[in-house]
Amino acid sequence: MPLNHTELDDKNVQIGLSGWGDHDEIYPKGTKAGEKLQVYSNRFPIVELDSSFYAVPSPERMQKWSEQTPDSFGFIVKAYQGMTGHARGKIPFADTRSMFQAFRESAEEMQKAGKLRAILFQYPPWFDCDRKHVEMLRRTREWMDGFPLALEFRHQSWFHGEMMDKTLAFMREEGWIHSICDEPQAGEGSVPMILEPTRDDFTLVRLHGRNAAGWHSSGQPNWREVRYLYRYNEQELMEWEGNINKLLESTQNCWVIFNNNSGGDAAGNAIQLMNLLNLDAPELPPDQLMLFED
Numbered sequence: 001m002p003l004n005h006t007e008l009d010d011k012n013v014q015i016g017l018s019g020w021g022d023h024d025e026i027y028p029k030g031t032k033a034g035e036k037l038q039v040y041s042n043r044f045p046i047v048e049l050d051s052s053f054y055a056v057p058s059p060e061r062m063q064k065w066s067e068q069t070p071d072s073f074g075f076i077v078k079a080y081q082g083m084t085g086h087a088r089g090k091i092p093f094a095d096t097r098s099m100f101q102a103f104r105e106s107a108e109e110m111q112k113a114g115k116l117r118a119i120l121f122q123y124p125p126w127f128d129c130d131r132k133h134v135e136m137l138r139r140t141r142e143w144m145d146g147f148p149l150a151l152e153f154r155h156q157s158w159f160h161g162e163m164m165d166k167t168l169a170f171m172r173e174e175g176w177i178h179s180i181c182d183e184p185q186a187g188e189g190s191v192p193m194i195l196e197p198t199r200d201d202f203t204l205v206r207l208h209g210r211n212a213a214g215w216h217s218s219g220q221p222n223w224r225e226v227r228y229l230y231r232y233n234e235q236e237l238m239e240w241e242g243n244i245n246k247l248l249e250s251t252q253n254c255w256v257i258f259n260n261n262s263g264g265d266a267a268g269n270a271i272q273l274m275n276l277l278n279l280d281a282p283e284l285p286p287d288q289l290m291l292f293e294d
Contacts (some may be wrong), residue, residue, distance in 0.1 A: 012252070013244060013277060014074065015270050016046035018206075018259040023267045028285040041069035043282030044270070046076065046117065048206075048257045053078040053086075056102050059109040066113035074117035075110055076150070076204065076257060079103065083140070084123050100143045107147060117255060118177055118204060119144065122152040125189035129157035129167070141174050150204045152179035156188045164194065171198040179204040180247075182240070184212035195243055197251035205244070207232070207269070209260035229262035232269045241276045 017023055020040040027039055040047060049065070051057065057065075065075070082091040082099050093099035110116040121140060127133055141149065151171060153159070158167045171178055178198040182205070183190050197203040209230025232240075240256075247254050256273065258266035274281040 012248060013254050013256065013279060014046040015256045015258075015274050015277075015279065016044040016048065017266045017270060018048040018257055018261055019050045020047055022261050023264070025264060026267050026282065026284060037065060038068045041073045043284075045072065046074045046255055046257070048076045048078060048120070048259070050078050052103075052106075053081050056080050056099075057106050059106050062106050062109040063113065066110050066115045069115060071114070073115060074255075075115050076117055076255065077107060077110065077119050079119055079121045084121055085127055086124050097143070100140075104144065104147075111147065116147070118148040118150040118202065120150045120152065120179060120204070122179070123154060125154045127153070128155045128188075129160075129163055134170070137170075137176075138174065141176070148177060148202065149175070150177040150179045152181060152204075152206065153191050154189055156191055159191055159194055168194070168196050168198055175199065177202050177204055179206055181206055181208060182210070183208040184210050186212045193243075195246055197247055200250065201252050203247050203251040203254050205240075205247075205254060205256045207240070207256065207258050207260060209262075209265075210236075211262075226262060228260045230260045231263065231265035232260070232272075234272070237269065237273050237276055240273060244277065 017040075020037050021033065023040070026043055027036060031039060037047075049057075080099070080103055081087045082093070082096075083103060091099060093102065107116060107119060123133075137151070153167075157163065168178070176198055178194075178196065180194060180196075180203065181191055182193055185192065209228050209232070211226070211228070211230045244254055244256070256270075258270045260266050260269065271281045271284075
């Protein structure tokens with residue numbers, strides 16, 4: 001029986017943002033950078049930790065972030081770029097295995113604190129569906145045993161034709177959490193929205209926006225300002241209300257991360273969706289409320 005949105009609560013659906021440093025509109029004026037996570041974690045129940053993509057955080061840093069947040073708060077930790085094939089040039093580790101081990105030691109601190117929801121392995125557009133990449137996924141799953149892992153593709157070949165069912169079956173067999181994408185349909189370097197959980201306990205949704213013109217801008221100097229420049233309208237968010245209800249027919253919990261950060265739209269859209277789902281939306285500073293008015 002489909003869930004009605006009035007039956008949802010913050011245990012079934014948790015909505016948050018990618019990073020906590022880029023959303024000035026949710027903080028009182030004058031909030032210092034070192035105070036933002038604590039303020040953020042009292043407004044949203046979950047966050048995507050994206051700085052871990054650029055450098056493996058120290059265990060001490062992970063412990064500190066955990067201590068700054070409420071007991072019920074959760075982190076989706078993005079895997080280091082050297083682990084997913086994004087890194088260009090030499091990585092600062094002796095070999096691949098030691099790189100994974102360093103990340104494990106870091107993530108273990110957050111896991112011990114009960115704050116780690118999943119480690120997100122987002123693979124690049126050139127990571128296509130072939131045997132060597134399937135073996136890389138199996139090795140990654142083995143080396144990261146004991147952690148909840150989410151998997152996100154950026155190459156259409158994983159979901160093209162009959163490969164879609166095979167990919168989903170592989171993810172179920174290996175225990176990967178499906179990271180479902182809402183992103184521009186801009187050629188083979190993007191994936192369709194596949195509303196299929198691969199685990200019955202958790203599913204991750206990442207909303208990247210639908211800026212097709214800016215999606216392939218990573219070679220440009222200002223690509224970070226362009227790629228995720230998109231604001232979801234009310235109709236699109238209402239569609240996601242229905243999508244989340246559909247997902248919850250076959251998965252117990254759904255984490256939703258807004259990654260449309262380029263124009264400062266992520267927080268406003270997250271609050272809109274929380275209101276549509278009758279979830280507890282954050283109270284914002286009075287001097288910031290006008291930023292979310294249409």
